[in-house]
Amino acid sequence: xxxxxxxxxxxxxxxxxxxxxxxxVQSVTLQFININTENNxxxxxxxxxxxxxxxxxxxxxxxxxxxxxxAYRIAQYCLNSLETNEHQKLAATIILDSMTNASTxxxxxxxxxxxxxxxxNVPLTFQLEMIKRGIQYSVLDQGTNNLLYxxxxxxxxxxxxxxxxxxxxxAPTSAGKSFIILQMLxxxxxxxxxxxxxxxxxxxxxxxQVEYDLHKALSVNKLGKVYVTSVPIFPxxxxxxxxxxxxxxxxxxxxxxxxxxxxxxxxxxxxAQKIGDGSRGILLxxxxxxxxxxxxxxxxxxxxPMTSNPEIFLNKATSGSLxxxxxxxxxxxxxxxxxxxxxPRKPTQWNIELCLKDSRIYLGKFxxxxxxxxxxxxxxxxxxxxxxxxxxxxxxxNAPAExxxxxxxxxxLQGDEADTTDKEIHDLIKLIKKVINKDYVLAEILTRGxxxxxxxxxxxxxxxxxxxxxxxxxxxxxxxxxxxxxMNLPAKSIFIRGPKKGIGTPMNEIDFWNLAGRAGRxxxxxxxxxxxxDVTDSKLWNGEPPSIKKKYVIEPSVDMVVQxxxxxxxxxxxxxxxxxxxxxxxxxxxxxxxxxxxxxxDGLNNSPFLDSYEKETVKIVxxxxxxxxQDIEIPKEIILKNSAVSPIAQQKLLQFFKECDEEIEQxxxxxxxxxxxxxxxxxIVEKISGFLSGDPAAxxxxxxxxxxxxxxxxxxxxxxxxxxxxxxxxxKNLQTVIRDTMRDIEEYARFKFxxxxxxxxxxxxxxxECNGYEEIVKDIPELSLWLEFGVSQETQISLMSLGxxxxxxxxxxxYIVATDLTPKQCIxxxxxxxxxxxxxxxxVVMEIYNVLSVHTKVDLLNN
Numbered sequence: 102x103x104x105x106x107x108x109x110x111x112x113x114x115x116x117x118x119x120x121x122x123x124x125x126v127q128s129v130t131l132q133f134i135n136i137n138t139e140n141n142x143x144x145x146x147x148x149x150x151x152x153x154x155x156x157x158x159x160x161x162x163x164x165x166x167x168x169x170x171x172a173y174r175i176a177q178y179c180l181n182s183l184e185t186n187e188h189q190k191l192a193a194t195i196i197l198d199s200m201t202n203a204s205t206x207x208x209x210x211x212x213x214x215x216x217x218x219x220x221x222n223v224p225l226t227f228q229l230e231m232i233k234r235g236i237q238y239s240v241l242d243q244g245t246n247n248l249l250y251x252x253x254x255x256x257x258x259x260x261x262x263x264x265x266x267x268x269x270x271x272a273p274t275s276a277g278k279s280f281i282i283l284q285m286l287x288x289x290x291x292x293x294x295x296x297x298x299x300x301x302x303x304x305x306x307x308x309x310q311v312e313y314d315l316h317k318a319l320s321v322n323k324l325g326k327v328y329v330t331s332v333p334i335f336p337x338x339x340x341x342x343x344x345x346x347x348x349x350x351x352x353x354x355x356x357x358x359x360x361x362x363x364x365x366x367x368x369x370x371x372x373a374q375k376i377g378d379g380s381r382g383i384l385l386x387x388x389x390x391x392x393x394x395x396x397x398x399x400x401x402x403x404x405x406p407m408t409s410n411p412e413i414f415l416n417k418a419t420s421g422s423l424x425x426x427x428x429x430x431x432x433x434x435x436x437x438x439x440x441x442x443x444x445p446r447k448p449t450q451w452n453i454e455l456c457l458k459d460s461r462i463y464l465g466k467f468x469x470x471x472x473x474x475x476x477x478x479x480x481x482x483x484x485x486x487x488x489x490x491x492x493x494x495x496x497x498x499n500a501p502a503e504x505x506x507x508x509x510x511x512x513x514l515q516g517d518e519a520d521t522t523d524k525e526i527h528d529l530i531k532l533i534k535k536v537i538n539k540d541y542v543l544a545e546i547l548t549r550g551x552x553x554x555x556x557x558x559x560x561x562x563x564x565x566x567x568x569x570x571x572x573x574x575x576x577x578x579x580x581x582x583x584x585x586x587x588m589n590l591p592a593k594s595i596f597i598r599g600p601k602k603g604i605g606t607p608m609n610e611i612d613f614w615n616l617a618g619r620a621g622r623x624x625x626x627x628x629x630x631x632x633x634x635d636v637t638d639s640k641l642w643n644g645e646p647p648s649i650k651k652k653y654v655i656e657p658s659v660d661m662v663v664q665x666x667x668x669x670x671x672x673x674x675x676x677x678x679x680x681x682x683x684x685x686x687x688x689x690x691x692x693x694x695x696x697x698x699x700x701x702x703d704g705l706n707n708s709p710f711l712d713s714y715e716k717e718t719v720k721i722v723x724x725x726x727x728x729x730x731q732d733i734e735i736p737k738e739i740i741l742k743n744s745a746v747s748p749i750a751q752q753k754l755l756q757f758f759k760e761c762d763e764e765i766e767q768x769x770x771x772x773x774x775x776x777x778x779x780x781x782x783x784x785i786v787e788k789i790s791g792f793l794s795g796d797p798a799a800x801x802x803x804x805x806x807x808x809x810x811x812x813x814x815x816x817x818x819x820x821x822x823x824x825x826x827x828x829x830x831x832x833k834n835l836q837t838v839i840r841d842t843m844r845d846i847e848e849y850a851r852f853k854f855x856x857x858x859x860x861x862x863x864x865x866x867x868x869x870e871c872n873g874y875e876e877i878v879k880d881i882p883e884l885s886l887w888l889e890f891g892v893s894q895e896t897q898i899s900l901m902s903l904g905x906x907x908x909x910x911x912x913x914x915x916y917i918v919a920t921d922l923t924p925k926q927c928i929x930x931x932x933x934x935x936x937x938x939x940x941x942x943x944x945v946v947m948e949i950y951n952v953l954s955v956h957t958k959v960d961l962l963n964n
Contacts, residue, residue, distance in 0.1 A: 274618025
């Protein structure tokens with residue numbers, strides 16, 4: 102009998118499954134001290150550990166995810182059980198070693214479940230096997246000549262990337278993708294000099310985390326001549342160095358448009374499944390294809406969670422490229438899906454069940470200390486009862502306001518005895534009061550180890566919240582969809598109730614399992630819990646919560662546009678109405694995508710990226726696009742640069758400039774510090790809203806004021822205070838004003854106005870040049886960089902390019918006289934001055950020291 106058949110037969114034996122259930126149930130249940138297990142028959146069962154460990158050792162050799170999950174379960178529960186002896190724990194450790202799970206063995210040693218000298222007690226035969234595995238599952242660090250121990254998946258991924266030009270990796274969230282991709286990048290940099298590398302991340306929130314990890318890895322590996330930045334412009338003083346850009350697809354598009362000669366040599370696409378994420382998915386596909394057009398020699402690495410078709414990214418590989426798709430079901434932690442529901446007619450009594458593949462197992466019941474008199478209390482009440490008091494509790498909220506309310510309830514549940522005197526917590530509270538507002542609810546709830554986290558918060562605040570959550574000082578963290586976008590936090594348990602993504606849109610299974618994957622992080626926990634609340638409410642859950650983890654199919658957004666091609670045709674033929682473009686941006690971006698292919702290839706039939714679509718469909722789109730361009734005067738270069746804005750809308754703006762009876766200077770952007778800036782930007786925002794974005798005229802003034810203040814580098818608190826003075830007389834709640842202000846900055850000033858003002862300026866410049874106004878053109882500022890980063894001084898932008906947040910860059914720049922320092926000059930200034938003597942938050946000072954420590958090491962390596 103083959104090894105594979107033996108494993109399969111063992112796993113499906115009724116006797117084995119019966120023996121396994123008590124292991125699983127006890128392992129899960131004993132995490133929760135508040136559960137009454139009186140009617141749980143499995144808690145009374147005695148486990149035959151010799152038999153289970155033997156079975157675990159066989160299953161550990163499988164590649165099947167279900168088998169590996171069981172083998173890991175047996176091993177980790179054996180290590181944690183009070184009923185197992187030293188020899189059995191040693192056997193469990195050998196099983197983990199056979200699964201190449203060194204991080205769990207390290208965790209067991211840290212928790213003193215096994216001695217650090219455990220290898221001395223391993224029988225010789227197994228010692229030899231462990232040594233062999235240690236060599237087999239290691240990669241050579243060519244810089245230090247040391248061996249780096251990796252797991253099965255990581256070795257396959259590493260070899261695949263080193264041996265191929267295009268690699269697509271699909272693995273569970275906790276398999277260690279980010280770590281091994283970082284090692285691939287480091288090894289590539291050691292072999293190659295003067296490279297341009299692009300690391301694409303799906304959100305701005307992830308940029309700094311990747312930057313930090315890269316800086317740390319470069320320092321450890323003594324790679325000095327590498328510059329890492331998230332600013333999409335080439336630094337002036339970085340000659341003879343490789344550059345790693347960590348960018349969203351928006352920033353990458355911006356950099357590619359401004360630098361036609363750039364040919365990245367390596368591109369890493371993190372969370373690559375986002376190619377199916379609506380309009381941003383279309384943009385991601387556009388920037389990937391633009392790089393392919395520029396060079397056939399670039400190395401691509403795509404990373405996605407458990408998907409059934411990761412090879413879809415390899416379809417675009419250039420002729421002659423070596424490609425490989427790597428899929429794994431590597432298990433590095435157990436993840437438990439738990440369903441919680443109210444006991445009928447007893448509001449304070451709740452049942453908890455464990456969801457397995459084919460059944461649900463009753464674990465017990467627990468009682469709430471208070472009646473959940475409002476529906477909004479259920480989630481925080483349950484998180485409080487079942488959460489680990491040492492920390493690691495994440496609660497998913499559907500919106501920022503909901504997150505704040507949930508966190509406030511948890512703060513109240515904690516009581517006075519949870520009040521903390523921790524200095525780091527109180528440093529964060531002081532910073533929040535200074536950076537946001539003295540009465541912001543986040544400052545209050547932190548006093549008891551509670552926090553919330555959503556995308557629009559200032560980056561320095563989010564970073565510190567994440568750090569304090571990781572080290573256990575924040576016990577409960579309420580998050581919105583930023584958790585799905587890859588926020589890397591080690592959570593013990595995630596609590597979910599009727600999750601939505603966006604306003605009123607039920608979360609799909611893909612996002613649910615991506616969210617669930619955050620429970621139980623490799624090397625931090627033995628297991629994680631996904632706790633679904635009110636599972637019997639079919640309306641709340643749009644049926645019932647997902648119960649079986651599946652691989653999902655990646656479907657690019659462009660493909661989805663093609664599947665509904667009639668919608669796109671109707672949109673174009675209707676003249677691309679602004680209201681519809683705003684409500685359904687995939688249509689505008691889809692139009693831009695096909696229009697770009699039409700222009701670049703002199704017709705869609707010649708595009709190398711459209712071969713997979715039916716010729717008749719392409720023919721219909723071609724005809725519609727050709728007809729739509731008949732009255733368009735806008736140069737092709739401008740259309741291509743602004744592919745996310747309809748050329749029909751662009752033409753209407755150009756027509757306004759042509760027919761304008763007023764002085765054209767009134768519509769020319771000024772420097773934000775100009776006395777006339779607000780009036781000028783009111784006129785500009787009005788025209789952008791009317792011709793390009795479709796925003797209502799009523800919000801022209803507040804949007805213009807926000808844009809001007811943001812570019813001037815005003816602090817967030819100053820902008821909030823100005824808004825509050827206006828809205829408090831209209832009886833608007835302060836917390837709502839704070840949320841709305843942060844939302845408008847992120848969604849309008851940093852995104853929407855960036856996109857549309859760039860298009861506006863291109864059309865304005867074209868009109869001015871055609872009509873002899875070249876002198877005016879010279880004075881038009883480039884707003885995009887200032888808007889994206891919220892500063893307009895070169896010194897501040899240089900500070901941010903080094904890795905500082907906007908808050909820190911603005912705070913320290915107040916002490917710097919020169920406004921035109923380069924990144925290297927900024928490092929020199931920071932080194933020369935005593936930061937402790939400046940009136941800066943300890944959190945700002947710590948961030949500056951972290952940046953300095955990295956760049957100082959780089960300088961030493963270069964000398």
